[in-house]
Amino acid sequence: MVESLIQRMEVRVNKDQIQESPMSERHVEKSNSSLLKAARKTHKWLMLFLGIQFVIWSVTGAYMVFFNIDYIHGDSLIKNQQVKLVDSQINFSIKALLKQYPQAKNIQLESFIHQAVYRFKVGKDNYLVSAISGELLSPISKPDAVALAQFEYTGSGVISHIELITENPPFELRASVLPAWRINFDDFGAPTLYVSATSGKIVGKRHEFWRLFDWIFRFHVMDYQDSEVDNTLLFWFSLLGIFAGLSGLILLYFRLLHSRLLNSRFFSKDEAEINNDDSSLGLKQNKSAQK
Amino acid sequence: MTLIKKIHKWASIIVGLQVLIWLSSGFYFNVMDHKKAKGTQYRVTNTYKMILESSKLIEPKQALESNRLLEKSEFSKSSNSVVSISLSHLFGQPVYLLTHEKGLYRHFKNSYSMADAYTGKQITIDAELAEKLASATYSGPGKVKSVTLLEKSVDDFPKEKNSAWQINYADELNTSVYIEAGSGRLIGHSNDDKRFADILFMLHFMDYASEGNFNSIQIILFAFITLWLTLTGFIWTIKLGFEGQYQLTLFSNKRIVQLLDKDHQPIGSVSLNDKTNLLDGLTKNQIYIPSVCGGGGTCGSCRILLSPQAKITDAEYEKLSKFQLEKGYRLSCQQFLADIESITILN
Numbered sequence: 001m002v003e004s005l006i007q008r009m010e011v012r013v014n015k016d017q018i019q020e021s022p023m024s025e026r027h028v029e030k031s032n033s034s035l036l037k038a039a040r041k042t043h044k045w046l047m048l049f050l051g052i053q054f055v056i057w058s059v060t061g062a063y064m065v066f067f068n069i070d071y072i073h074g075d076s077l078i079k080n081q082q083v084k085l086v087d088s089q090i091n092f093s094i095k096a097l098l099k100q101y102p103q104a105k106n107i108q109l110e111s112f113i114h115q116a117v118y119r120f121k122v123g124k125d126n127y128l129v130s131a132i133s134g135e136l137l138s139p140i141s142k143p144d145a146v147a148l149a150q151f152e153y154t155g156s157g158v159i160s161h162i163e164l165i166t167e168n169p170p171f172e173l174r175a176s177v178l179p180a181w182r183i184n185f186d187d188f189g190a191p192t193l194y195v196s197a198t199s200g201k202i203v204g205k206r207h208e209f210w211r212l213f214d215w216i217f218r219f220h221v222m223d224y225q226d227s228e229v230d231n232t233l234l235f236w237f238s239l240l241g242i243f244a245g246l247s248g249l250i251l252l253y254f255r256l257l258h259s260r261l262l263n264s265r266f267f268s269k270d271e272a273e274i275n276n277d278d279s280s281l282g283l284k285q286n287k288s289a290q291k
Numbered sequence: 292m293t294l295i296k297k298i299h300k301w302a303s304i305i306v307g308l309q310v311l312i313w314l315s316s317g318f319y320f321n322v323m324d325h326k327k328a329k330g331t332q333y334r335v336t337n338t339y340k341m342i343l344e345s346s347k348l349i350e351p352k353q354a355l356e357s358n359r360l361l362e363k364s365e366f367s368k369s370s371n372s373v374v375s376i377s378l379s380h381l382f383g384q385p386v387y388l389l390t391h392e393k394g395l396y397r398h399f400k401n402s403y404s405m406a407d408a409y410t411g412k413q414i415t416i417d418a419e420l421a422e423k424l425a426s427a428t429y430s431g432p433g434k435v436k437s438v439t440l441l442e443k444s445v446d447d448f449p450k451e452k453n454s455a456w457q458i459n460y461a462d463e464l465n466t467s468v469y470i471e472a473g474s475g476r477l478i479g480h481s482n483d484d485k486r487f488a489d490i491l492f493m494l495h496f497m498d499y500a501s502e503g504n505f506n507s508i509q510i511i512l513f514a515f516i517t518l519w520l521t522l523t524g525f526i527w528t529i530k531l532g533f534e535g536q537y538q539l540t541l542f543s544n545k546r547i548v549q550l551l552d553k554d555h556q557p558i559g560s561v562s563l564n565d566k567t568n569l570l571d572g573l574t575k576n577q578i579y580i581p582s583v584c585g586g587g588g589t590c591g592s593c594r595i596l597l598s599p600q601a602k603i604t605d606a607e608y609e610k611l612s613k614f615q616l617e618k619g620y621r622l623s624c625q626q627f628l629a630d631i632e633s634i635t636i637l638n
């Protein structure tokens with residue numbers, strides 16, 4: 001029994017001691033084991049360099065999937081008020097408007113808080129005109145901007161900071177919507193609403209989770225120089241990453257498949273334990289005993 | 292450390308294949324033709340400009356009134372409230388677009404109606420109009436194959452929540468153009484290139500229900516398990532570093548070591564270098580020690596006999612009994628040359 005175990009426990013020592021191995025199975029095992037060793041080496045060495053990026057991928061990926069994307073986009077910050085248009089407020093006719101602003105494009109009759117207004121563009125500029133009186137309302141004043149922000153904001157509405165941004169917008173605001181009021185709320189996640197000073201519309205909403213998301217995404221796609229998803233760094237990391245992952249799967253395959261083989265072929269753990277005192281350790285004595 | 296390895300194994304059993312899918316699809320996103328993947332091969336801007344004779348315009352107020360009358364006379368589906376009236380156009384002809392319910396985004400649920408801005412007559416985007424609108428943005432060689440109203444969902448644009456006309460063109464890319472049924476807005480173009488990329492996005496986001504987001508329960512679960520996989524792997528790697536498994540053979544020293552057989556009889560000597568583990572070193576000398584895990588310290592089959600003083604690694608504590616350790620048994624994949632004089636091969 002032990003004899004056969006030992007025989008199977010592989011086997012060939014040195015050139016002087018070459019034993020014939022009649023079983024072709026052994027060759028299979030050999031090529032298997034060299035695949036295994038190659039996989040072990042590949043996985044071990046590649047992960048030395050890629051491992052940290054794998055951690056970054058999984059942490060950033062987890063962040064992105066754990067938080068609902070609509071929440072990230074700040075949808076829950078905004079009430080999206082549906083203010084009905086009322087006939088009685090619409091006194092200033094569209095014909096009069098077109099007479100006054102012949103170049104007006106994209107004319108819309110909407111509301112600013114509870115007041116009916118015309119919004120339109122002349123060239124690149126936004127205009128806000130009262131539909132009640134025809135009076136030009138843009139650029140809107142600070143109190144108006146605050147009133148709109150509070151009208152739409154879902155939270156408690158304690159404001160921590162107000163500022164008019166006319167140039168050099170922060171990363172999170174498109175330059176095309178300037179000038180805009182930045183209104184920070186003193187709430188969980190430091191939410192900010194941006195109100196266009198010219199159109200009197202909410203043009204941006206942000207909170208810390210979104211700001212973080214932007215960074216998280218850049219780390220996820222390894223965009224360290226504003227080059228987006230198709231950057232060379234990501235190319236090499238994901239390409240090598242595939243090999244690293246593949247070698248890991250090979251290791252797993254052997255671990256699952258061969259741990260069974262191992263247990264049945266060589267020794268089960270219990271067996272090894274039992275044999276401790278004699279056979280598996282004192283091979284010599286044991287062997288003679290068997291004889 | 293045993294626990295770390297166990298977690299690593301179990302996590303990889305569960306998410307291993309998906310990790311490979313993530314890597315491959317991620318790689319594809321890196322190398323794909325981003326222009327093609329947008330599906331806009333044959334997309335052009337609608338060049339119609341509004342021709343406005345302001346004297347003929349009816350007032351938005353009138354549009355509002357006729358809308359109210361209309362809603363009253365008909366079997367009213369939505370409320371007759373209007374939140375916005377915009378002066379727009381269809382092929383240059385001015386129209387009023389009335390918004391009854393305004394979604395936070397255009398692809399969210401919106402509800403519209405449309406009226407001729409000169410006559411106030413109701414306009415609905417029917418198949419014919421939708422096809423005309425679509426073709427105004429299409430520059431490809433294909434003829435219109437079919438026009439269908441999709442009321443529930445648009446497979447090519449899973450985020451779109453409004454009903455849409457699908458206009459299919461007979462071109463080599465199977466282009467489809469989508470027009471929102473309520474407003475006549477162009478939702479977008481799609482074609483086989485985009486559809487292929489979308490499949491990979493679907494796999495990457497595990498968005499099998501095509502909900503157009505990456506917050507499904509399955510991906511949350513997998514992401515969570517993947518965290519365990521990478522963190523345990525990270526710890527394992529650091530541990531390997533401390534155990535000296537990351538050494539460059541470039542700067543190695545070689546030394547001759549005696550080999551003994553299981554009866555402690557010398558059977559020769561080999562020259563080993565001090566930067567590779569004994570398992571690999573011996574293999575290089577055509578001495579094959581059994582190994583099932585390939586040197587991972589997890590199978591315990593690569594036992595050799597050194598001396599009781601040889602340092603003991605975690606893997607050995609786990610795979611060898613106390614008695615064996617005291618006797619000097621070790622795992623060859625965990626051991627380095629250090630000050631070893633002789634190695635006893637156990638078979």
Ligand code: FES
Binds near residue numbers: 586
């Ligand atoms: S080779 Fe498996 S423990 Fe050493």
